[in-house]
Amino acid sequence: MRGLGVSRRGVPVLENVDLHLHCGELTAVVGENGAGKTTLVRCLLGEIPHEGEVHFLDAAHRRPDSPVIGYVPQHASFDRDAPISVLDLFAASLAARPACLGVSRGVLDQATGGLARSGSVHLLHRRLGTLSGGELQRVLLALALTPVPNILVLDEPMSGVDHSGREKFYELLSRLRREYDLAVLLVSHDLASLARFADRMVFLDRRIVCEGTPAEVLRDPRVREAFSLEGLLS
């Protein structure tokens, strides 16, 4: 991403963001609420108009036209009583046949294969509303990995998930990015976990304030101030 900028009603939300994501690397984006993290994600997904450029280069530095981007959304606030099973979610995402008319053998296999990647095959026939926060995010991760993407983008996947669930999720993510050589962009508030699992960290406040290894970024006085302040407020 080069010179990325977004304005909303004349007010800049993101300014002049330069960011490289590398295959096999987990890049964490941290920042306060309203710092433009979700806007950055939406630019990468191609959902909103922006200034600057987003390029995708493969290993030979050619430009594949449309890389596959897997996306894990923020904790979804859907209707917990809705009769939608995990399999239905895969069917709606992968199949042409409407999910209300049943699920084909091929989609069943794809869903099983996808869930195996996040160790959640046993959740296949569960209703979404009965899953715990951690289970739901593993299902959404499995969905984002079906088909296996070039880039995996996660927008605060762990809000509303307890501590042990978070640790397990980040361990899984860490293993998967090596296994599939994924470029991972993770937006999160979990500084402690990110310090252990991220390869690079970016502190965003409308523009990139500082970036580097997690240790470098977490030593930066501006980051320390922002997050201790946030801790006090919450």
Place this chain on the structure above:
Amino acid sequence: MSGGWLEPWQQAVAALPFEWTEFEFMRLALLAVLIIAPLLGALGTVVVANRLAFFSEAVGHAAFTGIALGVILGLGNPLWSMVLFSLFLTVFVAWVRRRGGLSSDTAIGLVMAFTVSLGIVILSRGGDFARYTKFLIGDMLGISAGDIASLGLLAVAVLSVFLVFFNRLLLASVSPALARSRMRRPGAAELLFAGTLAVTVTFSLPWIGILVINALLILPAATARNLARSTAEFFAWAVAVAVLAGVAGLIVSFYASTATGATIVLVAMGIYLLTLVGAGGFRRES
């Protein structure tokens, strides 16, 4: 259109050993119910899942203004002005939601109050409102073979749109952000569905009635939620409950001499309450 093409249907139903099948208006009404009820039941699954219940209620009530426009324009049958107005309303509500100035239930509430009042004011000029009460409670027994043919064509078109966009709508009901990342323009699919819904509600109004039509959308889906664990089961139960309530309600209304639309709703409500009690027991066990 003459009803010659319905002759096989007429004979088949008339051969049933019931008193009510001896009447042609009941045989036609049965066919109409068998088209409208499952159609509304199917659309209702998305209405409930994607939280469009208040929108569909507003579309039904806005028909007052649609009828009034038809009267002002001098149309013999106000159906087309009703349909056009419901589509205008769909786009207008989507626009208000998109601008984000008002929460969507507030916006829809205001629009509904305005369109109902405007329609009633225009239609009641000169004390003539009684002519339009048939739209309030519907007149299923007055349906003609030609009306049924139009309903059949409508059902085919609406179900096609529904099935093509179903997956997008399902994903959007779980997470709009996820839907946007995997599908082309789920927002457009929602707008198209809302438009299709508006047309379906408007076409069904003269037979079901403005006051109760929304219940026929919502009750089968609400009942199905008590019984289903997957999307396919949800859909199948909603259609089955709609057909059961529709046919039972029609027959009850014949013997009780009551308005058909409202009778169907009461039967559907009864089925809903039964499943609610049943589902409560089921959930305690599991």
